[in-house]
Amino acid sequence: MQQSHEATARTGRVLVVDDDPTVAEVVAGYLDRAGYTVDRADDGPTALTRAAAHRPDLVVLDLMLPGMDGLEVCRRMRADGPVPVIMLTARGDEDDRILGLEVGADDYVTKPFSPRELVLRVESVLRRTRPAAGARMLGAAGLSLDPTARRATKNGVELALTLREFDLLAFFLRHPGRAYGREDLMREVWGWDFGDLSTVTVHIRRLRGKVEDDPARPLLIQTVWGVGYRFEPGGE
Numbered sequence: 001m002q003q004s005h006e007a008t009a010r011t012g013r014v015l016v017v018d019d020d021p022t023v024a025e026v027v028a029g030y031l032d033r034a035g036y037t038v039d040r041a042d043d044g045p046t047a048l049t050r051a052a053a054h055r056p057d058l059v060v061l062d063l064m065l066p067g068m069d070g071l072e073v074c075r076r077m078r079a080d081g082p083v084p085v086i087m088l089t090a091r092g093d094e095d096d097r098i099l100g101l102e103v104g105a106d107d108y109v110t111k112p113f114s115p116r117e118l119v120l121r122v123e124s125v126l127r128r129t130r131p132a133a134g135a136r137m138l139g140a141a142g143l144s145l146d147p148t149a150r151r152a153t154k155n156g157v158e159l160a161l162t163l164r165e166f167d168l169l170a171f172f173l174r175h176p177g178r179a180y181g182r183e184d185l186m187r188e189v190w191g192w193d194f195g196d197l198s199t200v201t202v203h204i205r206r207l208r209g210k211v212e213d214d215p216a217r218p219l220l221i222q223t224v225w226g227v228g229y230r231f232e233p234g235g236e
Contacts, residue, residue, distance in 0.1 A: 011035040012057035012126050017047040017073065018088060019065055023111070027060060030115040031122065044068030044076075051077055058126055060118070061105075063089040074103045084125045084163045086118070101202040106163045107190075108199075124191050128167055138173040140233035141220055143211060145170055154211060164189065165207045172221065172231035181228035204229060 014031050018024040019042045028038045039054060041047035044065050051059070059077065063070040074085050087101075087108040101108070107121050135147035145152040150166060152159045161169065167189050182200040186192055190199070208215045224230050 011037075013037040013039065013054060014122060015039045015041065015047065015050055015056035015059045017041045017044075017059060017065065017070070018062040019043060020062070023062075023088075026115055027118060030119050031060075034119050034123070036122070044070075044073040047073050048076055051083070052080070055081075056083060057129070058084045058086065058122060060086050060088060060122070063087055071099060071103050074105060078103075078162075082160075082162065084129060086121055086125060088113070101199060101206075125163065128191075129163055138170060140173055140176060143169070143173065143220075145173055159210050161207075161210065164203050165210070168203055168207055169211065176231050176233050179224040179227045179230040184228065 011034070014036045016024055016028050016031070016038060017040075018027070021042070024040055024042065028040055031038050039050050039056065041050050044067060047059075047061070050056075059074075061070045061073060065073065070087060070089075074087070077083055077085070085105045087105040088111060089108060090111040106125055109118055109121060129150070138145040138147065142155045143152065144154075145166075147170060152161055152166060152169060168185070171185070171189050180188070182197040185200050186197060204221060205215075208218045208221050212218045212220055220232060222230050222232055
């Protein structure tokens with residue numbers, strides 16, 4: 001029994017926030033069987049209370065909640081510290097998905113979805129939050145990144161990066177001077193061979209806003225027209 005408990009504890013705590021009891025029950029059931037400790041909430045205020053009482057390792061968060069929507073819940077949770085968020089949405093409108101990414105969601109799943117796919121995405125996100133033991137420090141252009149502590153600074157000032165922003169910056173620091181398409185970045189950073197490429201575009205824009213002196217005229221993360229993006233430590 002002790003071994004089983006420790007395995008569950010290592011897997012992590014997931015907070016599922018959805019006002020549809022059927023969806024919440026199915027998602028929680030699949031996550032529980034996958035070995036996660038699962039908390040549930042059916043509205044924003046309850047979600048914030050649960051998160052404050054037991055800080056989750058990841059939040060599965062419905063965009064359309066009564067009263068306080070998922071975007072506001074995400075903002076408030078992030079104000080208390082970084083936490084990975086996978087957004088659920090029943091909408092097909094790309095603008096809504098981009099809004100979720102803009103407030104810092106690390107991934108999203110559109111309803112109706114496969115619970116097995118959601119569990120895989122949870123596993124993918126959580127796998128990337130675990131410290132990379134023994135990984136070397138990365139640095140260039142005033143940027144310093146510690147993969148083990150998952151801490152990044154610019155000119156000595158700590159950067160407030162989301163999970164995917166951190167991974168994206170780490171990837172660029174490891175591969176300076178080489179152009180990568182959005183499909184390449186989706187595969188290498190997100191670990192997916194398919195997905196909405198606007199996810200990459202939004203994260204590039206958010207990362208530029210945190211590492212560039214002038215995000216409107218980026219020198220570090222440059223656009224390579226017809227290809228994708230290239231990290232230039234010299235800013236040329």
